[in-house]
Amino acid sequence: MSGEMGMFISYLKKKDLKLTDQRKIILDVFLKTERHLSVEDLYNIAKKKDSSIGQATVFRTLKLLREADIAKEVDLGDGKTRYEHKYGHEHHDHLVCLECGRSIEAVDSKIERLQDGLCRKHGFLPQRHKMEIFGICKKCR
Amino acid sequence: MSGEMGMFISYLKKKDLKLTDQRKIILDVFLKTERHLSVEDLYNIAKKKDSSIGQATVFRTLKLLREADIAKEVDLGDGKTRYEHKYGHEHHDHLVCLECGRSIEAVDSKIERLQDGLCRKHGFLPQRHKMEIFGICKKCR
DNA sequence: TTGATTTTGAAATTCAATATCAATTATAGC
DNA sequence: GCTATAATTGATATTGAATTTCAAAATCAA
Numbered sequence: 636m637s638g639e640m641g642m643f644i645s646y647l648k649k650k651d652l653k654l655t656d657q658r659k660i661i662l663d664v665f666l667k668t669e670r671h672l673s674v675e676d677l678y679n680i681a682k683k684k685d686s687s688i689g690q691a692t693v694f695r696t697l698k699l700l701r702e703a704d705i706a707k708e709v710d711l712g713d714g715k716t717r718y719e720h721k722y723g724h725e726h727h728d729h730l731v732c733l734e735c736g737r738s739i740e741a742v743d744s745k746i747e748r749l750q751d752g753l754c755r756k757h758g759f760l761p762q763r764h765k766m767e768i769f770g771i772c773k774k775c776r
Numbered sequence: 777m778s779g780e781m782g783m784f785i786s787y788l789k790k791k792d793l794k795l796t797d798q799r800k801i802i803l804d805v806f807l808k809t810e811r812h813l814s815v816e817d818l819y820n821i822a823k824k825k826d827s828s829i830g831q832a833t834v835f836r837t838l839k840l841l842r843e844a845d846i847a848k849e850v851d852l853g854d855g856k857t858r859y860e861h862k863y864g865h866e867h868h869d870h871l872v873c874l875e876c877g878r879s880i881e882a883v884d885s886k887i888e889r890l891q892d893g894l895c896r897k898h899g900f901l902p903q904r905h906k907m908e909i910f911g912i913c914k915k916c917r
Numbered sequence: 918t919t920g921a922t923t924t925t926g927a928a929a930t931t932c933a934a935t936a937t938c939a940a941t942t943a944t945a946g947c
Numbered sequence: 948g949c950t951a952t953a954a955t956t957g958a959t960a961t962t963g964a965a966t967t968t969c970a971a972a973a974t975c976a977a
Contacts, residue, residue, distance in 0.1 A: 653924070653973080739900065743891075746890050754911065768902050796942075855933075
């Protein structure tokens with residue numbers, strides 16, 4: 636069992652929620668996919684494992700995964716909310732190209748540390764954050 | 777005439793767009809309002825100045841103002857896109873409280889500098905960015 | 918095993934974002 | 948000022964992601 640599955644089980648226990656087959660399959664598939672997934676994307680992949688899984692469940696499970704700090708919301712500026720898992724990934728920001736739509740994952744641990752400091756200065760307890768820079772990428776310039 | 781109006785006129789000229797009464801009124805009202813405004817919010821305010829102004833025009837004008845770098849998109853996590861003007865404001869991030877919904881504007885020039893550096897390192901030309909930290913504010917803790 | 922409670926999936930609903938289109942308006946060139 | 952051309956407008960319709968609904972099914976503590 637992966638660490639993420641353990642985190643999820645703990646989270647569900649804490650909230651008096653149940654561990655269902657659907658939730659297990661959705662998390663499993665989610666962790667194995669290295670992409671920014673919309674609800675529909677993940678639904679299409681999960682369906683292959685268990686054709687009875689519905690979109691609503693995927694939607695609800697992604698919300699739970701975000702609360703459990705296993706998933707991260709990403710906005711690529713196309714009007715759909717996308718998710719990525721945190722498994723095996725350092726913190727990173729997204730540089731989203733307005734020309735080709737591709738996104739680069741850029742890491743800077745200093746930024747995160749400064750963000751935490753900023754929160755502390757305001758007595759604010761951070762839970763998650765969203766950070767996307769939109770512009771033109773190297774190739775499109 | 778404010779600097780912003782000048783910026784807007786230049787932008788419109790560059791794009792071969794026209795300066796209309798509606799656009800002037802919408803920008804004027806937008807600059808005078810110190811709040812995070814949804815399209816509907818701004819529509820309701822602008823309507824008082826000129827009751828013939830339609831939502832669609834407000835929506836389209838806000839888009840133009842963002843392109844002209846006069847407006848900034850803000851996500852307060854309630855599913856509506858909001859806008860704030862940049863007039864008289866330093867760059868700032870938003871700390872959005874998940875309990876009470878209020879948002880704190882927090883400034884850290886170091887973060888912005890690091891972000892620019894990050895972009896440069898990836899050959900990326902930044903145009904705008906979105907940065908919101910969600911958590912619990914001082915009062916709600 | 919039981920029973921209270923949660924979960925599920927199909928379908929319906931909501932609602933912000935966006936497109937449509939005929940009428941109106943801005944502006945460059947005469 | 949006029950005219951032609953292209954852009955703009957606002958009411959309305961449409962889209963589509965996000966969310967809710969609800970009866971049937973599944974979970975799990977006792």
